[in-house]
Amino acid sequence: MAVPTSKSTFKEYCLRALGKGVIDINVSDDQIDDRVDEALQYFSKYHYDGIERVYLKHQLTTAEIARMRSNESAVTATDKVDSSITADFLQQENYIPIPDSVLAVVKVYPVTDKLTQNLFDVRYQLRLNDLYDFSSTSIIHYEMTMRHLDFLDHILTGEYPIDFKEHQNRLYIHADMEKDFNNGDFLLIECYRKLDPTVYTDVFDDMYLKRYATALIKKQWGANLSKFNGVQMLGGVTMNGETIYQQALDEITRLEEEMKLGFELPVNYMVG
Incomplete structure (x- = not known):
């Protein structure tokens, strides 16, 4: 398994987790950047390793x-x-x-x-x-x-x-x-x-961060496909972005609950 050590390799890891190489992931590079930045922000805000x-x-x-x-x-x-x-x-x-x-x-x-x-x-x-x-x-x-x-x-x-x-x-x-x-x-x-992930590159290999960023990109993918929901493609395939979107929402909810229970520091750690 290729260990992600930069933002670019981290994005590729998340896309492969969603099926890149086998199917097309209909998400733009800018959207992926936004979702990875969002995941890093959430990770540093609530995870004690961030x-x-x-x-x-x-x-x-x-x-x-x-x-x-x-x-x-x-x-x-x-x-x-x-x-x-x-x-x-x-x-x-x-x-x-x-x-x-x-x-x-x-x-x-x-x-x-x-x-x-x-x-x-x-x-x-x-x-x-x-x-x-x-x-x-x-x-x-x-x-x-x-x-x-x-x-x-x-x-x-x-x-x-x-x-x-x-x-x-x-x-x-x-x-x-x-x-x-x-x-x-x-x-x-x-x-x-x-932590600055460009300095401490091991941040990109955190198990929770990889799962959370993948779920965010999956949500974006589902949101993109939902605009063409019900459109029949060549070969009779019908797009169903709402299902992907809902699956991603469930994964994000579960991961954020896991964060609160297992990785978040006590609420008053910032009180001085």
Whole structure:
């Protein structure tokens, strides 16, 4: 069996699964491209093998920090009863562009280094006085104290609230950019990114993706033939595209149900 390793070989695999070489598959090349792209999009959206968790770092610049402190153009709202009453709204440009391949952002990690504190910091004093010798000191006390300090930091300082929408490709960071960040600071962004099949070509050999793309192409084939339903061909053969279309719909429904039950990550995996 020829293993598909590119989009072109993947399309040929799907067509052979439908009978190419024995019968004609009445689907244009553009339609096949559309259905394969649709299958890849669905695969990366719902299949745990179609994404990867990565940590992207972004270095802030002075110009970027200044831009994130500015406001976008004003939007004016007018009262629906009294048109003389209006209100202007401004939205801060506190966002950074995110690559198109990113599907979800989980968290933006703090950029401060808590290990480098001054001499009067409680963490420094704890290490200096209680952890000079690990052989004679229990590390349990140190672990519990550090957890407590981290909890206090989380309650009193908190984390930066973030907003991300896939179709905006913008990561909004709700913070005082001028006060909390300096030129050259890094943002460490935990996110989920879809796999690029042109780089990770093994994606095209995924069993589920091959079956799903084949079903989508079969549906397109049935939709094309249904326009000539009942037309009698040479030799008395009658086209019946509706049957092919309905079979494909049943296969797609079954495969999508299989995706939800066996391959989809928990619903809240994108919540950060």
